[in-house]
Amino acid sequence: MAISANENGASSRPPRIGLLDTARGAALIAMATYHFTWDMEFMGYLARGTAEAGWLKIYARAIASTFLFLAGVSLVLSGTPSIRRQAYLRRLGMIVSAAALITAATAIAMPQGAIFFGILHSIAAASVIGLLFLRMPGIITIAAGITAVIAPLYLRSSFFDTPWLWWVGLSQTVPRSNDYVPVLPWIGPFLIGMGVSRIALKQGWAEWLAKFGTGTTLLAKAGRHSLAIYLIHQPILISIAYALSITVPPAKPDPVQTYLQQCQSSCVVQEGEALCRSFCQCTLERLQGENLFTPLQSGAIQADKDERVQRIALECSTEAQ
Numbered sequence: 001m002a003i004s005a006n007e008n009g010a011s012s013r014p015p016r017i018g019l020l021d022t023a024r025g026a027a028l029i030a031m032a033t034y035h036f037t038w039d040m041e042f043m044g045y046l047a048r049g050t051a052e053a054g055w056l057k058i059y060a061r062a063i064a065s066t067f068l069f070l071a072g073v074s075l076v077l078s079g080t081p082s083i084r085r086q087a088y089l090r091r092l093g094m095i096v097s098a099a100a101l102i103t104a105a106t107a108i109a110m111p112q113g114a115i116f117f118g119i120l121h122s123i124a125a126a127s128v129i130g131l132l133f134l135r136m137p138g139i140i141t142i143a144a145g146i147t148a149v150i151a152p153l154y155l156r157s158s159f160f161d162t163p164w165l166w167w168v169g170l171s172q173t174v175p176r177s178n179d180y181v182p183v184l185p186w187i188g189p190f191l192i193g194m195g196v197s198r199i200a201l202k203q204g205w206a207e208w209l210a211k212f213g214t215g216t217t218l219l220a221k222a223g224r225h226s227l228a229i230y231l232i233h234q235p236i237l238i239s240i241a242y243a244l245s246i247t248v249p250p251a252k253p254d255p256v257q258t259y260l261q262q263c264q265s266s267c268v269v270q271e272g273e274a275l276c277r278s279f280c281q282c283t284l285e286r287l288q289g290e291n292l293f294t295p296l297q298s299g300a301i302q303a304d305k306d307e308r309v310q311r312i313a314l315e316c317s318t319e320a321q
Contacts, residue, residue, distance in 0.1 A: 014077050014201060015210035018217075020070060024226050025219030027066045032233050034060050038178075039234075039241035044250040047258045049265035064119055064181055065189040071123050072193025075130050080201060083134070095124045098227055110178065117167045118179035120230070125167070125183055126190040133191060138198035145191030151184050174270070255297050259284060275320050282316035 038051040050056065078087070099120035107114040115121075133141045152169055160170040169182025200206055222229055260280050267276035287293040292308060295301045303309045 012081060014080055014206040017077070017206060017209045018220050019209055019212055020073060020077075021220035021223035022217055023066070024070050024223030025217075025221070026223075027063060027070065028222055028226055028229055028233075029219070030059070030063045030066075031230075032237065034063060035234055036237045036241070039238045042238070043241045043245040044253065045241075045245075047253050047261045049258075049261035052265045053261060053268070064122075064186065067119060068123065068126065068186055068189040069193035069196075071126065072130060072190040072195075073197040075127060075190075076134065076194050076197035076201070077206070079134050083131075092124060092127055094227060095120055095127065098231055099124055101231070106178065113176055113178040115177055115179045116163075116175075117182055118177070119181045121167070122181040122183065122186045123190070126187045129183070129187060130190060130194055133194055136198075138195040138202070140195070141191050141198060142195030145188045145193075145195060147188075148183075148191060149185040149188035155184075255293075256284065259293070259297065279316050279320040282319060283312055286312045286316065 034051070034056065037046070037056060040046050041048065041051050051060070078084070099118070102115050102118060102120060133144065156170050156172050158172050160166070160168055161173050163175070165171070166175045167182055169184035169186070174180070200209075263280035263283065264273070264276045267279060271279075284293070287296060287309070290308065290312070292301065292306075292312075296303060296306075296309065301309065303313075
């Protein structure tokens with residue numbers, strides 16, 4: 001059986017576009033480089049928070065946006081002129097199964113940062129929600145995507161501060177996870193990809209792009225097996241980083257720089273970068289002034305249990321406003 005998704009100019013199944021496979025393969029390479037940076041930080045070669053701040057944070061978001069955009073394009077191409085129900089459900093089942101595997105593995109290996117709604121979970125959810133937009137004009141779908149991107153800027157509420165609603169993406173307090181890609185704003189790039197694809201089909205651009213015939217390159221071949229590569233690449237990379245840490249142990253990190261990077265990385269989730277720099281520098285100086293910095297770093301005192309640390313945090317927060 002098939003689910004119709006007809007639109008003017010899209011009455012026949014579009015040709016396979018090798019460039020999309022190549023783009024997906026390039027995104028895999030970019031993802032691997034970012035994850036290896038994370039692995040090197042995890043092993044102590046980089047200061048804590050390095051992979052979650054500055055240009056690397058932008059890099060990671062660009063990679064995730066690319067995967068979601070391409071997934072949106074693919075949904076439209078595979079669903080024109082109609083969705084092949086069995087193929088769609090088989091692909092969705094593979095993504096959901098892989099996402100569940102990631103959740104289970106990270107819950108065991110790193111429970112403090114378990115991935116409960118990462119990129120695969122987001123693609124799976126978007127692949128279902130995207131069905132509602134298959135028959136809509138491209139410009140409307142693009143507008144919906146842009147709305148999804150900006151929605152968290154205005155709609156965050158404490159109502160969503162519960163584990164059962166973290167997947168939505170409107171929580172005021174961002175949950176801790178090594179890969180958190182909630183529906184909002186991340187369905188935005190997916191819907192934009194769908195909209196662009198609908199417009200491209202209507203204008204006949206798909207046939208033009210298919211003429212480039214780059215589907216036989218190594219990148220394109222990798223792109224056609226992106227799910228399998230996603231699942232196996234990180235165990236391989238972290239094994240390399242671990243082997244390196246045994247043969248060439250990392251230098252002991254500067255505790256001051258580590259503190260500042262960790263502080264700013266967690267702070268910018270809720271506040272602006274300028275305010276966070278001021279707050280973190282203030283807390284550092286006062287912790288050092290009261291001889292609390294070293295005990296805090298060693299674990300002798302806990303930030304959430306020590307009244308002196310909490311007082312310093314409150315004072316610095318007030319001054320940074």
